[in-house]
Amino acid sequence: MLPKTVHSPSPERPCLAGKAGEVLPVDIAGTKAIKAAVPITCAETLPLIDAAGRACASPIVSTIDLPPFDNSAMDGYAVRLRDFSEPGPWGLPVVARIPAGQPATSSYPAGCTVRIFTGAPVPQGFDAVVMQEHCERSGDMATFSLKPPAGQNIRRAGEDVSKGAAVVAAGEPLTPARIALLAAIGTATVEVRRKIRIGLISTGSELVEPGEPLGPGQIYNSNRFFLRAALDRPWIETVDFGIVADDPEAIRTMVSEAARSCDVVITTGGVSAGEEDHMMDVLKRENAELEVLKVAMRPGKPVTVGRIGSALFFGLPGNPYATAATFARMALPAIKRTAGFQNLSASWMPAVSGFTYRRKQGRTEYVPVTWSRRNADGLPIVEMLGRGSSASLSPLAMARATAVLPPDLADIEPGMTLRLEPVCE
Ligand code: AMP
Ligand code: MG
Numbered sequence: 001m002l003p004k005t006v007h008s009p010s011p012e013r014p015c016l017a018g019k020a021g022e023v024l025p026v027d028i029a030g031t032k033a034i035k036a037a038v039p040i041t042c043a044e045t046l047p048l049i050d051a052a053g054r055a056c057a058s059p060i061v062s063t064i065d066l067p068p069f070d071n072s073a074m075d076g077y078a079v080r081l082r083d084f085s086e087p088g089p090w091g092l093p094v095v096a097r098i099p100a101g102q103p104a105t106s107s108y109p110a111g112c113t114v115r116i117f118t119g120a121p122v123p124q125g126f127d128a129v130v131m132q133e134h135c136e137r138s139g140d141m142a143t144f145s146l147k148p149p150a151g152q153n154i155r156r157a158g159e160d161v162s163k164g165a166a167v168v169a170a171g172e173p174l175t176p177a178r179i180a181l182l183a184a185i186g187t188a189t190v191e192v193r194r195k196i197r198i199g200l201i202s203t204g205s206e207l208v209e210p211g212e213p214l215g216p217g218q219i220y221n222s223n224r225f226f227l228r229a230a231l232d233r234p235w236i237e238t239v240d241f242g243i244v245a246d247d248p249e250a251i252r253t254m255v256s257e258a259a260r261s262c263d264v265v266i267t268t269g270g271v272s273a274g275e276e277d278h279m280m281d282v283l284k285r286e287n288a289e290l291e292v293l294k295v296a297m298r299p300g301k302p303v304t305v306g307r308i309g310s311a312l313f314f315g316l317p318g319n320p321y322a323t324a325a326t327f328a329r330m331a332l333p334a335i336k337r338t339a340g341f342q343n344l345s346a347s348w349m350p351a352v353s354g355f356t357y358r359r360k361q362g363r364t365e366y367v368p369v370t371w372s373r374r375n376a377d378g379l380p381i382v383e384m385l386g387r388g389s390s391a392s393l394s395p396l397a398m399a400r401a402t403a404v405l406p407p408d409l410a411d412i413e414p415g416m417t418l419r420l421e422p423v424c425e
Contacts, residue, residue, distance in 0.1 A: 022293075036291045037338045038312070038338065052176065054174050055171060056170055058170050062165050066160040070122040070155070072120050076153065077132070078113065090147075093141055094115050099117045100119035104120070116129055167181055193340035200227055202242065202243045203268065209242075230327060246270060246276045246278060251267075259310075263338055289307045291306050295326070297325065297366065301317075314334075320390075321368075346422060347421070352418065354414055356413055358411050366403075367405060369400065402421050
């Protein structure tokens with residue numbers, strides 16, 4: 001285990017976050033953030049219908065076969081292949097009718113067929129179902145002109161899930177499809193990790209809330225809205241502490257209260273080195289264990305990750321695009337780990353550039369993009385939105401995705417392969 005002795009960056013005192021706030025590559029900073037996260041262990045039992053989106057707390061094993069019995073995949077006629085040994089066509093008397101929801105009786109006479117419907121149990125000894133379109137019905141007789149292959153149109157018991165099989169692992173999210181699967185095997189309640197509490201603090205003396213008049217020098221608090229929207233998930237309970245002015249005492253009081261009552265604390269603003277940036281000072285006085293101070297990403301170089309007591313802490317930069325980018329890349333995977341999820345990586349897809357961009361190397365850059373065309377391979381041909389200013393929100397709001405430009409990538413030319421990630425998964 002790594003020793004946790006780091007409190008704040010200082011030239012005399014190197015720390016785990018890097019020497020005096022060394023700029024860490026994105027992947028290293030991201031790994032440190034994930035390592036700083038401690039998964040919650042508490043679980044609660046919920047009715048299945050209320051468990052959507054939550055992290056499954058313990059593996060779920062099926063106690064039944066799915067489907068529970070051999071059943072018909074078609075409306076048609078159940079037949080026995082041994083009745084097709086003579087040359088065709090074959091006429092067989094229809095001796096019974098089995099709609100879905102009715103049991104099949106165990107014995108039917110030799111040399112007969114049974115009218116059957118989708119989802120109805122296939123009687124024992126019957127090997128195939130011939131769809132009704134492939135047979136001639138006349139009175140009580142059905143005539144078949146083709147011998148069906150064995151098993152045709154029969155869904156076998158257990159072919160989807162066999163009794164005893166693991167269907168959902170601990171740490172997997174209960175997606176709509178998994179909820180449906182659990183219902184199909186008869187699960188009424190499910191054990192999930194408890195919701196995590198995330199405290200949100202918007203720092204900045206210039207901030208006012210939408211709905212209030214905008215005074216001179218003031219701006220609306222957009223980061224709070226981005227984060228509230230991004231945190232609006234079934235496994236998160238957000239505790240919104242609102243706006244705090246750039247006053248070290250006021251920030252400290254609020255950060256300390258949030259750290260005591262929440263699993264995760266997210267602040268925005270005040271993490272740079274300016275005179276009005278008080279977060280580092282507050283963290284030092286709160287004895288925070290800091291793992292990340294600066295990340296080689298654009299936007300979002302100053303971003304603080306660490307722990308205050310039992311809470312995971314993220315000090316995100318105030319510029320709106322920087323808030324969004326650092327939340328998505330640095331905070332979200334670690335937050336998912338805190339909540340007990342196993343898979344932390346963002347999804348991505350390949351694309352090709354439709355633009356030229358002269359870039360400065362050295363940082364991973366997140367560029368808002370959109371597209372309306374695809375190349376011959378079906379890959380989106382993406383256009384860059386805006387000039388990537390960390391203060392601009394409109395390119396991000398228009399973006400369909402973010403292109404991730406690695407630190408050592410040279411200028412971007414049309415036709416180059418790019419990696420796209422969601423703006424915020
Ligand atoms: P800071 O990180 O405090 O230096 O802030 C950087 C820039 O982001 C400044 O222009 C702030 O006014 C702006 N900013 C900080 N917090 C917010 C917020 N919650 N909503 C919108 N803009 C913000
Ligand atoms: Mg500020």
